[in-house]
Amino acid sequence: MTLAMLGQLMATGLAGALGALSRYLLGRFISARAATALPLGTLVINLSGAFAIGLLFALAQEHVISTMVQSVLATGFLGGYTTFSTMSWEGVELLRDGSGWLGLLYLVGSLLLGLLAAAGGLAVGRWL
Template sequence: MQLFKAMLLIFLGGGTGSVLRFLISKTLNPVSSHFYLGTFTVNILGCFIIGLISGWVLRSNYMDQTLALLLITGFCGGFTTFSTFSLENLELIRNGELNNFLIYSLVSLLTGIAAVMAGFWINKVIA
């Protein structure tokens, strides 16, 4: 695949994911000052989507490189955000909200892993 085409696919997927992340975060983050619901939602949805796609690849033994660049590298890369998650955790620590930091971190990590597993499981069930 041409480098330009690969970069364009990543750009389109990443831009779409980033804009969607922005809209979800702006809508859901103000819901709670102690739990960043928008960031949590996009990260968990991204985990679920990557689990679905990866499970489908394993089940069908097929992955179009174009689709992988657009959806996995581009969309999921732009949609999910580890850097914002880390910044939000630092903010909780700086504010002395250690319990909220622990809850947010653990719930995000465990739910993210569960979401990837759910994506794989759905592919296994429909196979």
């Protein structure tokens, strides 16, 4: 392993830890202020992460940032920040708790809005 590879590995790990901490803090912040059965914290986190990953990929394609920076931020920070597993669990919990339509709306809406957010990030990144 080269020194550059080791540096990228360490940067990705640190970025992942920072992403996970950001997800935790933002999720708690939103949950404390939103009085709804819908898991808004996870939804906001996943949609902002989808937008950000689209933006990062566009910026790397346009050579605004290096592919190494894109990799560290996308795999590391956004990998730690976003959470498909929590979204899935929260959707299943809504379904199990008798909120079938809300659970389906949350799961399908998260996926569709996430795709739109990623496409929006790509568009903004190409526009910049």
